[in-house]
Amino acid sequence: xxxxxxxxxxxxxxxxxxxxxxxxxxxxxxxxxxxxxxxxxxxxxxxxxxxxxxxxxxxxxxxxxxxxxxxxxxxxxxxxxxxxxxxxxxxxxxxxxxxxxxxxxxxxxxxxxxxxxxxxxxxxxxxxxxxxxxxxxxxxxxxxxxxxxxxxxxxxxxxxxxxxxxxxxxxxxxxxxxxxxxxxxxxxxxxxxxxxxxxxxxxxx
Numbered sequence: 214x215x216x217x218x219x220x221x222x223x224x225x226x227x228x229x230x231x232x233x234x235x236x237x238x239x240x241x242x243x244x245x246x247x248x249x250x251x252x253x254x255x256x257x258x259x260x261x262x263x264x265x266x267x268x269x270x271x272x273x274x275x276x277x278x279x280x281x282x283x284x285x286x287x288x289x290x291x292x293x294x295x296x297x298x299x300x301x302x303x304x305x306x307x308x309x310x311x312x313x314x315x316x317x318x319x320x321x322x323x324x325x326x327x328x329x330x331x332x333x334x335x336x337x338x339x340x341x342x343x344x345x346x347x348x349x350x351x352x353x354x355x356x357x358x359x360x361x362x363x364x365x366x367x368x369x370x371x372x373x374x375x376x377x378x379x380x381x382x383x384x385x386x387x388x389x390x391x392x393x394x395x396x397x398x399x400x401x402x403x404x405x406x407x408x409x410x411x412x413x414x415x416x417x418x
Contacts, residue, residue: 261348261374268345270371270378274338278360279385281327286393288323289400292316296407331360338367347374361386 223240227250230238239248264270297311335356342350351366364386371379 261370262346263376264346264374266375268375270342270345270347270375271381272338272341274334274341275364275367275382276385278331278334278338278356279364279382280389281331281360282386282389282393284327285320285324286396288316288320289397292320294404328360331363332356335360335363335367342367342371347371361390 223242225240225242227237228240229252230236230249231245233249235252237250237252239246239250292314293316294312295314297308299308332353335353339350339353347370349370351363351370353363355366356363364382368380368383373379
């Protein structure tokens, strides 16, 4: 390989490769070695240009993703488990399978549907942001993990290109999660109260 450097004047170090300037090659003080590394330009992240204040950063798709957890809570409230008893040689016992009503299976199936709808909405939102001029929006495929991941990542990227805007979906999502948690906690508390009372009744019977 062509030396290209004055071996007596150039100390060892990383220098632009004479044959491929886009990468760096190690000069050992005497000659070029086989050790190469990406050039400095390859380490520089691609900057996303700012969008104008008139460019919309919110749309119905992102709001729907943030609010979809409420669907699961609504279906939870419609699930009314039944309490049945079995007559055995040991006496009357509570049948745990009686809780598996059609509403229970509807709630389980709907959770997968909500997940699929979230992914589809994330794809539409991604396309909308791209058409609006957002360079490399947060990729919609992250929604396969969860809608929460997508909403957070999307909001961070939009915040970078639209100063002062972009975080509203996160606050809506937080409110949705808090409401869902409170409603679910109240429902579960009432459910356990009914369950224990039914179990106590079967034991006394």
